[in-house]
Amino acid sequence: xxxxxxxxxxxxxxxxxxxxxxCNQLGISQWEVxxxxxxxxxxxxxxxxxxxxxGGGEGGYGIRVLEDGKFGFAYLVDVKSADEAINxxxxxxxxxxxxxxxxxxxxQSAQQVAGLFDKSIIDLDSEFLLNQADAIISxxxxxxxxxxxxxxxxxxxxxxxxxxxxxxxxxxGLTTSHGVGVQISIEENGQLTSSWQSKSAKSxxxxxxxxxxxxxxxxxxxxxxxxxxxxxxxxxILMTSEGFSPLFSVVVPTAVKGExxxxxxxxxxxxxxxxxxxxxxxxxxxxxxxxxxxxxxRDDEGVPSRQNVLIQDGKLTGSLWSTRDSAQQISxxxxxxxxxxxxxxxxxxxxxPISGCSNLFLSSSKKSHNFESMLEVMGDGFVINSxxxxxxxxxxxxxxxxxxxxxxxxxxxxxxxAVKQAGVSxxxxxxxxxxxxxxxxxxxxxxxxxxxxYVPNVLLTKxxxxxPV
Amino acid sequence: MVLVKxxxxxxxxxxxRYLDVDKINKSLDLVTCNGATYAEVRLVALTDYSVxxxxxxxxxxxxxxxxxxxxxxxxxxxxxxxxxxxxxxxQEQMSPTLxxxxxxxxxxxxxxxxxxxxxxxxxxxSIHWVPKKDVRNTELSQRLEHLKVMNSTASEHENIVSVxxxxxxxxxxTEFLSSEGMNRTWSFQRSLIxxxxxxxxxxxxxxxxxxxxxxxxxxxxxxxDVDALGENARISALRLLKAQRAPSGKMPLIADRDLxxxxxxxxxxxxxEADLVAAGDSCLDGKLGEKIGSDLVTVxxxxxxxxxxxxxxxxxxxxxxxxxxxxxxxxxxxxxxHRETAEHFGIKxxxxxxxxxxxxxxxxxxSNTLIHGGTHNDLDxxxxxxxxxxxxxxxxxxxxDTGRGSFQFAAxxxxxxxxxxxxxxxxxxxxxxxxxxxxxxxxxxxKDSRLAAPGFCGKGQTVPVGDGGPIMRISEAxxx
Numbered sequence: 028x029x030x031x032x033x034x035x036x037x038x039x040x041x042x043x044x045x046x047x048x049x050c051n052q053l054g055i056s057q058w059e060v061x062x063x064x065x066x067x068x069x070x071x072x073x074x075x076x077x078x079x080x081x082g083g084g085e086g087g088y089g090i091r092v093l094e095d096g097k098f099g100f101a102y103l104v105d106v107k108s109a110d111e112a113i114n115x116x117x118x119x120x121x122x123x124x125x126x127x128x129x130x131x132x133x134x135q136s137a138q139q140v141a142g143l144f145d146k147s148i149i150d151l152d153s154e155f156l157l158n159q160a161d162a163i164i165s166x167x168x169x170x171x172x173x174x175x176x177x178x179x180x181x182x183x184x185x186x187x188x189x190x191x192x193x194x195x196x197x198x199x200g201l202t203t204s205h206g207v208g209v210q211i212s213i214e215e216n217g218q219l220t221s222s223w224q225s226k227s228a229k230s231x232x233x234x235x236x237x238x239x240x241x242x243x244x245x246x247x248x249x250x251x252x253x254x255x256x257x258x259x260x261x262x263x264i265l266m267t268s269e270g271f272s273p274l275f276s277v278v279v280p281t282a283v284k285g286e287x288x289x290x291x292x293x294x295x296x297x298x299x300x301x302x303x304x305x306x307x308x309x310x311x312x313x314x315x316x317x318x319x320x321x322x323x324x325r326d327d328e329g330v331p332s333r334q335n336v337l338i339q340d341g342k343l344t345g346s347l348w349s350t351r352d353s354a355q356q357i358s359x360x361x362x363x364x365x366x367x368x369x370x371x372x373x374x375x376x377x378x379x380p381i382s383g384c385s386n387l388f389l390s391s392s393k394k395s396h397n398f399e400s401m402l403e404v405m406g407d408g409f410v411i412n413s414x415x416x417x418x419x420x421x422x423x424x425x426x427x428x429x430x431x432x433x434x435x436x437x438x439x440x441x442x443x444x445a446v447k448q449a450g451v452s453x454x455x456x457x458x459x460x461x462x463x464x465x466x467x468x469x470x471x472x473x474x475x476x477x478x479x480x481y482v483p484n485v486l487l488t489k490x491x492x493x494x495p496v
Numbered sequence: 497m498v499l500v501k502x503x504x505x506x507x508x509x510x511x512x513r514y515l516d517v518d519k520i521n522k523s524l525d526l527v528t529c530n531g532a533t534y535a536e537v538r539l540v541a542l543t544d545y546s547v548x549x550x551x552x553x554x555x556x557x558x559x560x561x562x563x564x565x566x567x568x569x570x571x572x573x574x575x576x577x578x579x580x581x582x583x584x585x586x587q588e589q590m591s592p593t594l595x596x597x598x599x600x601x602x603x604x605x606x607x608x609x610x611x612x613x614x615x616x617x618x619x620x621x622s623i624h625w626v627p628k629k630d631v632r633n634t635e636l637s638q639r640l641e642h643l644k645v646m647n648s649t650a651s652e653h654e655n656i657v658s659v660x661x662x663x664x665x666x667x668x669x670t671e672f673l674s675s676e677g678m679n680r681t682w683s684f685q686r687s688l689i690x691x692x693x694x695x696x697x698x699x700x701x702x703x704x705x706x707x708x709x710x711x712x713x714x715x716x717x718x719x720x721d722v723d724a725l726g727e728n729a730r731i732s733a734l735r736l737l738k739a740q741r742a743p744s745g746k747m748p749l750i751a752d753r754d755l756x757x758x759x760x761x762x763x764x765x766x767x768x769e770a771d772l773v774a775a776g777d778s779c780l781d782g783k784l785g786e787k788i789g790s791d792l793v794t795v796x797x798x799x800x801x802x803x804x805x806x807x808x809x810x811x812x813x814x815x816x817x818x819x820x821x822x823x824x825x826x827x828x829x830x831x832x833x834h835r836e837t838a839e840h841f842g843i844k845x846x847x848x849x850x851x852x853x854x855x856x857x858x859x860x861x862x863s864n865t866l867i868h869g870g871t872h873n874d875l876d877x878x879x880x881x882x883x884x885x886x887x888x889x890x891x892x893x894x895x896x897d898t899g900r901g902s903f904q905f906a907a908x909x910x911x912x913x914x915x916x917x918x919x920x921x922x923x924x925x926x927x928x929x930x931x932x933x934x935x936x937x938x939x940x941x942x943k944d945s946r947l948a949a950p951g952f953c954g955k956g957q958t959v960p961v962g963d964g965g966p967i968m969r970i971s972e973a974x975x976x
Contacts, residue, residue, distance in 0.1 A: 080596040081579065083577075083855070085580065087562070118636070221899045377558070415895040415904040416893070416906055419894070421703065423694055430904035448928065448974075
């Protein structure tokens, strides 16, 4: 059976029109209806075997109404309860503070972004995924007979999304995704090591993605830990894309939100046009990237997506804004001028839009390095492939204090063995200020906050403390 | 199997059913006739309301309604699952879900055991934990009043640059029908308020979060000293502005109730989840009956503690919830389990199945997890013996690698302990360790044990939990 039911997007758009029409009948001056519906198949793997096959679909509608700069929002599953939801949104709007100048965005033409829909995915059925799961389990066993997929799974989804507004925006589209995540464990001689790796894309993945080999490799690399004395001073660390991304995603996307910057809630507040990180580094948010995991032709309030340069050659040059945030900060006098940057995001249909990132790229104007040359540059230090507790990093200050059990000791540019466990602490904003070297292999990673982090391996040479057990 | 018919208890306005019981039962019978050994439908209807206030102004209010249902079919020893928001499609999805289960079963190798479920009493009833004040009847203006009080006391200082206050309440209504004849409906409410205070002094910017809530209605929020909640958050944020970076290394650690709760949740609770044990992903595999902690350590997980954020009357396989004693005086006594893992380990089912909502299948999860109290009178009593260490308070969350048995949790604020005295304020303290080592290093607990601030636990699915205990001292922890 096709993953995507016939007419799924049409039905969703019809639902938006019914709700929009009802808003018009009720005399609401500005309104916005968004709808999402997703369908998927999933296979769970536990203890080295397929434990469950599942599937299903979910979705609903969100309604934002706006009267005299006051907005209200409500969400619902069934169009039949639209009146109740609209009335809730209206009553909330009446109690909300008026934001001078806040109007819903008007229609502007938007360029389609290619690579977000792969027809081959919607033809995949559970049998295909079961075969893929078997192939992954077999591949792991062939790579290392001791290795077991103790957890994880495979999923495919097809998603329909639609937006309709009183200001003439009417847009809808289909996207697909295919993802694999595995926890690989090796238990031998009373010693257990493990590694989690994942890969997802808008198009169909290879039957056995490269992340599988990588997971086995890291479960192997971290065996037989050696004793390492705690360095007296800060220590260079080479974080793989997988290890760096969770920390980066907790701290940086928050710091570059326009409203955080003007409210003095970002460690980069008051530093617009100043150097904030190493002068060869740039950070760009780009929702228009072909096949980008968080790409789309429009943002989540219908504004055409674009590329936003946030940090250029170390200098803070931009920030992320939604329509409402920009109007609010102007009306409250924190900033003279601000406009939407096409950076409105929301958690499906269940929330009104806020400002946030899409595909966040960290790049360097300097020559990028392969893994081996970064080890040479590092000399003595550590390689970190994953951290525990990235979500406990402090996005306000940039401080973090996390733990890694997937960490290797490097001496004279050579990996000499694994470290059982180590505390790793520092400040992300400061660590990015100097002595930063980027690898040559940018890999997209999911994030704890929003959007997708496109980051390479990163060597941080300053301001990080490592405390091995 | 035993059929138990419990009279409807405390039935409130939740007697309306979303599922057509006759039709669903017929389709459950049919799927069983066609080869399923077990099938169930669980529906969750949620009404919730979220409010956010920023610097005293309403930022957003979100009323919502969600409904979702999950079919689980066990056939030939394997699971098929289907989840949907389209309740009218449940009957037609029963047969495809059976086929999914049969497809998984067909791939099982000879060495893998088919899944079986432990026998449980079959119950037909309705249980409604009726709050004193139904939170659904709360006006937005009432919600805002509480948040304004918190905002007011939290923001009273020139260095406070922002205060965000939040409210979330929900009414959870669940219906459960199974091919074994289980027919249960239950409902309860949760209410929560929270705040985040951001303080700035020059280029130094810090934040402090606070949270209060649990199972219950509006009465729960009304019982909270919201004024003090805001004031304490403000004081802590301002203190963090002047706090020093924490020392790093192994040293004695004293944890307040919040951190004690997170510690026991991460370090012990997760490795005790029988689905992880069965998957070979727990350091506690094979250790039932073994001494794994100091004599002081007794730990329970109890969803029946009313008011706890993890409280619920019935688990998501339709079993009455019950207290589980995970460790008694240092000896591992029980895994948290669901029917599948109870049968796998040949142990008694203890109703540990929870799903995030109607669209997710149940996993083995914690609820309200607590360490019992010890013998020390108070914090001073614990600090007295410490020459050099850290006293850490408030949780910013934690994480565990259950297989390796290593964990990490982070404190909101902390103090240095020097020569038996609490001295310099510290910031960004985190603690890491190994489960099987650190449980032995607990060397002091105050007498009083109770739940701390509400929390959320992620394991692929997010569920509300309550954690807590007494103030706890660990003789040697890795502080960073």
